[in-house]
Amino acid sequence: MAMMGESYEWLRKNMVESQIKARGVRDKRVLDAFLKIPRHIFVGPDQRPLAYEDHPLPIEHDQTISQPYIVALMTEALELKGDEKVLDIGTGSGYQTAILAELAGHVYTIERFEKLSRSASIMLDELGYDNVTYRIGDGTKGWPEEAPFDGILAAAASEKIPPALLEQLAPGGKLVIPVGDMGGQELLVISKDSRGNINRESLGGCRFLPLVEQKDN
Numbered sequence: 001m002a003m004m005g006e007s008y009e010w011l012r013k014n015m016v017e018s019q020i021k022a023r024g025v026r027d028k029r030v031l032d033a034f035l036k037i038p039r040h041i042f043v044g045p046d047q048r049p050l051a052y053e054d055h056p057l058p059i060e061h062d063q064t065i066s067q068p069y070i071v072a073l074m075t076e077a078l079e080l081k082g083d084e085k086v087l088d089i090g091t092g093s094g095y096q097t098a099i100l101a102e103l104a105g106h107v108y109t110i111e112r113f114e115k116l117s118r119s120a121s122i123m124l125d126e127l128g129y130d131n132v133t134y135r136i137g138d139g140t141k142g143w144p145e146e147a148p149f150d151g152i153l154a155a156a157a158s159e160k161i162p163p164a165l166l167e168q169l170a171p172g173g174k175l176v177i178p179v180g181d182m183g184g185q186e187l188l189v190i191s192k193d194s195r196g197n198i199n200r201e202s203l204g205g206c207r208f209l210p211l212v213e214q215k216d217n
């Protein structure tokens with residue numbers, strides 16, 4: 001068993017070097033978080049040997065855990081220093097949530113599927129992250145009771161930026177979200193300055209599953 005742990009550690013180092021650092025992610029805190037968090041425990045036993053490879057992997061409910069580099073790119077764009085309040089939309093496996101919990105002060109994470117949220121919370125509890133609050137619901141509405149957020153990250157694509165997320169972004173905060181449809185998407189970084197002015201920047205093309213808005217009645 002010890003051998004297994006050591007070989008995962010080796011695969012993890014290799015992932016950080018050849019996929020994340022090699023493509024330009026430089027933030028030392030981000031790189032350290034990827035070295036520390038065991039990605040393989042967030043996927044099913046049959047997927048574990050593939051957990052450190054350069055692509056997304058299937059999880060339950062026909063969802064996916066994003067490609068490691070994309071998780072790193074989105075995380076770095078939030079420019080976290082350690083005491084921020086972050087909103088994470090699409091908990092999924094909980095891997096991205098764990099990375100954010102390592103780098104920010106508190107993470108509020110929303111998932112539409114109860115089963116995914118529950119298994120993610122069990123996993124993060126086991127890893128010792130007590131700075132995460134979970135909600136089962138529709139992330140397009142944000143989490144108004146806890147707003148504003150210094151960082152908001154969405155792991156599913158929306159055709160338009162949900163207005164609630166822009167509203168719930170603190171001055172000086174950043175929102176990272178894939179925008180577009182299944183035909184094509186762009187990974188956007190929306191910044192709000194201290195006066196509330198909005199600036200948007202693109203990190204390039206991407207491919208995410210859709211952010212499914214819950215229609216009330």
Ligand code: SAH
Nearest residue numbers: 065090092093096111112138139155211212
């Ligand atoms: N961050 C996740 C990626 C999960 S994939 C990880 O690291 O594993 C995207 C997730 O967004 C899926 O679990 C999907 O169920 C969830 N999702 C889609 N639309 C949503 C919505 N409106 N509100 C909350 N979660 C949503």
